[in-house]
Amino acid sequence: MKKVLSGMAAALMLTACNENKPQVALTVDTDSVATEVMMSRRSIRAYKDSAVSRQTLDEILKCGINAPSGQNKQSYEIRVIDSPALIDSITAAVVKDNPKIAERPGFKNIFVNAPCVVGIAYDPSYDFAQVDCGLLGQNIMLSAWAKGVGSCCLGSSARWILGSPSARPYLDRMEFSEGFQLLYFIALGYPDESPKAKPRRDDMIRYIE
Numbered sequence: 001m002k003k004v005l006s007g008m009a010a011a012l013m014l015t016a017c018n019e020n021k022p023q024v025a026l027t028v029d030t031d032s033v034a035t036e037v038m039m040s041r042r043s044i045r046a047y048k049d050s051a052v053s054r055q056t057l058d059e060i061l062k063c064g065i066n067a068p069s070g071q072n073k074q075s076y077e078i079r080v081i082d083s084p085a086l087i088d089s090i091t092a093a094v095v096k097d098n099p100k101i102a103e104r105p106g107f108k109n110i111f112v113n114a115p116c117v118v119g120i121a122y123d124p125s126y127d128f129a130q131v132d133c134g135l136l137g138q139n140i141m142l143s144a145w146a147k148g149v150g151s152c153c154l155g156s157s158a159r160w161i162l163g164s165p166s167a168r169p170y171l172d173r174m175e176f177s178e179g180f181q182l183l184y185f186i187a188l189g190y191p192d193e194s195p196k197a198k199p200r201r202d203d204m205i206r207y208i209e
Helices: 007-016 030-040 054-065 084-097 099-103 129-146 155-162 165-173
Strands: 076-081 116-122 150-154 181-189
Touching: 030 129, 054 076, 054 129, 076 084, 076 129, 084 099, 084 155, 084 165, 116 129, 129 150, 129 181, 150 155, 155 165, 155 181
Parallel strands: none
Antiparallel strands: 076 116, 116 181, 150 181
16 A cells, blocks of 8 residues: 655654653654545545554554543543454344344455454433544544555444444443444455545535625
């Protein structure tokens, strides 16, 4: 895969979301770097077998939790699953209750075959919580892409797990706080494809005079 950013630009992205590390003066066009990350990111549904290190995951997730949230409530919780055995077990439980899922071409697991997934739950007692989860997820996906890690937002995987009695023990194992509800997953892994951008509508944008 073509490297998304130069090492210098990637270092800039990391510095921006990790205030505890020494600040390094870099001569970088930050506008171009940010624009390149946002415009080049694609949803990835084919991944290499290589794992994403926990150090890299920690850096990605720190960028995620530094997203804005309503009233700074941070009304979400995050669970990371990077064990192939656990992913396979969850998949087997879900497929037991819904065998048609496994009929998809190239199917390996319910997370578009990714080697790592991030589950995000929200607090339904706060009416802006799902928006907070969206902001969190976008930061995670953009930070991942800046490091060459692909991602895909997965609502279907959450619905499959929530609707599968056999998968209930795995949902319980995630130990979300009382009242919190699983909303979606983000698949993470090193891309094994380079999909092209799909057309975007521009008629949805209007300036109000």
